Amino acid sequence: MRKYDFEHMGALWTDHARQIVEQGVFVANEGSWDMWAHNGTIYSLPVAGSGGSPSFWCAISHLRAHLYHLRAVCGYADLIPPDWENANVQFLGVLGIN
DSSP: OOOOOGGGSOTTTHHHHHHHHHHSEEEEEETTEEEEEETTEEEEEEOTTSOOOOEEEEEGGGHHHHHHHHHHHHTOSSSSOTTOBSOOHHHHHHTTOO
16 A cells, blocks of 8 residues: 555644545545545545645545546546556446446
């Protein structure tokens, strides 16, 4: 698993980001961010050294629609963006995303 610098994610995120990683489901890596599912939400957590900030991405229940919209806007051939690495295809398949 990649390393995260929880202490530099900001006071509001430090404990929550730890909980996401410890209790959540890894979804995919998207460059300098890892996508995680936790408690009905998809989060984007920056990997250590990336300089990014964590964020809420979308509700798990809306992930398929969110990816469908991205595919239409960006011209992807598939619902899973081509820049996602190590995608958790089992998790995504349960959501009808393949």
